Amino acid sequence: MDQSPPRNTSVTVADVAHKAGVSKATAARVLGGYGTVSDRVREAVTAAARALDYRPNELARSMTTGRSGTIGVVVGDIENPFFSLAVRGITDVARQAGFTVILINSGEDVGAEKAAIRTLLAKRVDGLIVSPAKESDVEHLREAARSGLPLALLDRGSDALDVDTVIADDRHAAEGITRRLVSLGHHRIAYLTACDTPDHRFHAAGDINTGSVRRRIEGFLGVCREAGLIGMEDWVHVGAATPEQTHRIVTAMLQSAHRPTAIIASDSVIGLEVFKVCRDLGLSIPDDLSLVSFHDADWTSVTTPPVTVVRQPVYGLGETAAKLLVERLNGKGGEASRIVLRTEVVDRASIADAPV
Amino acid sequence: MDQSPPRNTSVTVADVAHKAGVSKATAARVLGGYGTVSDRVREAVTAAARALDYRPNELARSMTTGRSGTIGVVVGDIENPFFSLAVRGITDVARQAGFTVILINSGEDVGAEKAAIRTLLAKRVDGLIVSPAKESDVEHLREAARSGLPLALLDRGSDALDVDTVIADDRHAAEGITRRLVSLGHHRIAYLTACDTPDHRFHAAGDINTGSVRRRIEGFLGVCREAGLIGMEDWVHVGAATPEQTHRIVTAMLQSAHRPTAIIASDSVIGLEVFKVCRDLGLSIPDDLSLVSFHDADWTSVTTPPVTVVRQPVYGLGETAAKLLVERLNGKGGEASRIVLRTEVVDRASIADAPV
DNA sequence: AATATAAAAGAGACCGGTCTCTTTGGCTTT
DNA sequence: AAAGCCAAAGAGACCGGTCTCTTTTATATT
CATH class of the missing domain: 3.40.50.2300 (Response regulator)
Known part of the structure; x- marks a missing residue:
């Protein structure tokens, strides 16, 4: 029977504080990395946290800070190499900036896309990257943007939507x-x-x-x-x-x-x-x-x-959209950017003169 | 100047309750779909919610229920068609079962994988699907599993880990x-x-x-x-x-x-x-x-x-892993299943007798 | 009509963090 | 030695839901 550390049934700051013999507020300061604490107390709290195998609850933190550290991504179909490469670009930038990605496939269906947005809004994502299924049906996106949620459009723009947009020419x-x-x-x-x-x-x-x-x-x-x-x-x-x-x-x-x-x-x-x-x-x-x-x-x-x-530039499409979004999340205001990335024809051998 | 509904700066149940002239608890019962309420009150609350454009805060809900409605998925590289197809299988099942998916690439690096698990644990995912980068280095996974978090292994098993596993033969x-x-x-x-x-x-x-x-x-x-x-x-x-x-x-x-x-x-x-x-x-x-x-x-x-x-059967690999996980999440207990899916050789024309 | 019983609604604690406000204590200043 | 100041620590409200417990109201029973 080995059960080294004691089955972590959710250790809280209060538990750590108690073990370290300090107040909850002080323990929170150490664990959360804010405010001022003496070195002696910092060490005591850190030790207690390690001993109890404390794991912060990001959800609780989000409750008060209002930031979830998450961005929602809605694409047509992750199985399509186009989207999987774009998503790779997005996740790379997101991770770099300290965000995680919630991924939802719309299957190019507006109904599913609307449901996805609703779900992501409920999960309080900090921002949204969407490849809209229908340009003519973006009321749900406009509403999300109007409520102040940073939104970036991927591969498909909409004149009706004044938000950051990255498309190819x-x-x-x-x-x-x-x-x-x-x-x-x-x-x-x-x-x-x-x-x-x-x-x-x-x-x-x-x-x-x-x-x-x-x-x-x-x-x-x-x-x-x-x-x-x-x-x-x-x-x-x-x-x-x-x-x-x-x-x-x-x-x-x-x-x-x-x-x-x-x-x-x-x-x-x-x-x-x-x-x-x-x-x-x-x-x-x-x-x-x-x-x-x-x-x-x-x-x-x-x-x-x-x-x-x-x-x-598929990877770049995702990468750029994510960069724009992260900038917004970091408070950079200003006009929405509409970025058009260059494409290039790669000449190989599948075209020839028209047959007579 | 159009700004039809009044800029939803986070409408809460309390706001809805106030508008409907009922207590917070009652409004919560209607909005959360639990407990018993009279039809008259239900309608009043529903109307108030609509008028205020109420959006539930899934984070707050998770705080008390302890379920986040999210599963964490860690794969080597979503850009690889193998993983993008498997992830498609996972997301389809997850969505069906009412879960969203947080996706993280490990780049087949154990360090990144460990960081990913830590992040997902902090986000309080309900379960985990991982394609471990190294079979020999799974201490972080064992710990996650031991703390009671349902875990399913994708494409790669580990004898050292007694958890649901789906691999190919x-x-x-x-x-x-x-x-x-x-x-x-x-x-x-x-x-x-x-x-x-x-x-x-x-x-x-x-x-x-x-x-x-x-x-x-x-x-x-x-x-x-x-x-x-x-x-x-x-x-x-x-x-x-x-x-x-x-x-x-x-x-x-x-x-x-x-x-x-x-x-x-x-x-x-x-x-x-x-x-x-x-x-x-x-x-x-x-x-x-x-x-x-x-x-x-x-x-x-x-x-x-x-x-x-x-x-x-790549899609099936993801699909099956997700199904096993969802079953665990729904409380089905019992032994860990180790499922081995059949492969099949597709004979085409790239092999022939060895040259002399 | 009086009582039993169930349904409906309210009050308030709680989840686990953050954060403001207050109190304590050590050190300088003259 | 008394006053002044700032760093360090504590107390407790708060975020937005859920949920238990209690009170009120409506319906059934004889």
Whole structure:
């Protein structure tokens, strides 16, 4: 029977104070590291705390200080490499600044996102980093911000929300790759996104609630229009939210008589699925189909051919958002910053001239 | 100037009670959903709460109930697809059961892990899911468990720790693929892991502190011995913790005169890097080198050739650990369960007969 | 109508810290 | 030696909920 230190059933400052023979207030001063205490007393209290295996109760501390030392993070899906990398950026900065992170997945569902915010508010997080599921539905976020809670938006902004925002230059990136495809002679270029609309069809960019994706599609359509290509709205496909759905959409698209000669995939999960369908259908990339994907996932350089991608500074997105938030938490006031991080096209071998 | 509801500077039950004209205790009964109240009073309180935009303070609630509704999760690195998928499994179960998740990365460093546990203990999490960095250094975990905090181990067990544990049948999986390679005539088989030893060299399986990896290496060495291959310890390489290090190790290995004819990669990040080095060196998989990787990452089926992998039920690992923990939290007592989930070899095309 | 019984509401302690305000004690100052 | 001052320690309220215990009110019983 070994039970060395005596089963710590919550030792409190009062217990430590009693053991050290001082008042609760004095013990609290030593343990909490504030106020002034004599060296002799400090040692006595420290010794008593060690002997009793005292563990501070951060919850109780939060009660009076009003700070919980916690930030809430709401992302679409931590399983998606995009978010897991961004979250890594967030947690690194948060830890450095002495905060812990409560993570909630919204599954890109606004209802779940609202519930998440409510939960985090109840847990009294000191700040919030959110990747909003719908730009058009941010009343819950505005309310949180208005009540004075620091809020930073990740990857997706909202003009309706005057808060710190960190996004990538999605429109510019989309314009660049579209221009490149057009100059290679492509007229039938499909854009494929996981975002969905009520009727699962695309009509206009305004239908798309995810800010980053809407800006990309605007860029895509803008360049097409500029190049004299009309009716390109019909080539935007929504609802590729799972590998299965993507498979269905891409297969149908590539088997139709009027099939695209190039596909722009809005994330690496979609890009991967396009690759698989081509293999199954016996189509060659880039001879039969050119492929460009957003997100420089690590595997995109080892396929045959390697995939041309838009490299986003994903870690930096999370890192920057967290830094902005931490600054707010440390009392830095002033205007909300809207930071746009540069993207870069990584040229590999998945695009070529349009087939004749 | 719009400021519809009056800037909620923390509305408390007392405020609601006052507005509704009832006592604090009664208002708390309505708001907290306990005890008995008349319908009339319930409505009055509910209305007052809505009017004042009352938000419960979960922290204060935790003070008295002793439950925080939070579980702490410590993993090596959320950026690694293995962990992000496992964490997804954990968060799904946690949310279902009404818990939120505080996530901390240990970076596979025991010191950081200890700090993480301390932080989580201070935050008074209701339970803990940990993927221990070192099996040999679990005193902090034992102490947490002994103080009555439910603890579940993820992917890595410890005989020294009698707590709920969920792992994969790593040894069996390693035996299977090693046997396959041996039967194809391979004698020079390298095993590559991110785990490290003090001197960055491998001597015996006991050197490896990560349980899952140690079991795999034991399986690997066991089958080799069985097959009459001796001194295979020299073929185990440790310290492939980053793509850069992996690159260095693999390049050196493949450029040596006595180079391996097969490589077993301990995770998909390593597998990917092996692939890249082969491409750079102009070596053909599987003609010049056979490759097997642990973790059926989504990209492994689209490379040329597609990679033969050990498929682990990663989501299920997290899911199961969370379920066990939730059961404990709901008071189910009894023996600690040690669950071993099945793995499966997915045969693709990256292995072949040993070159002559 | 009088009593028993249960339901509804109130009063106030409590959780474990922080923090303000007050008291004590040692040391300087002239 | 008396006054003045500041560091060190103590007393107790407070944060915002929960919960026990007590009192009041409504309903049932004969």
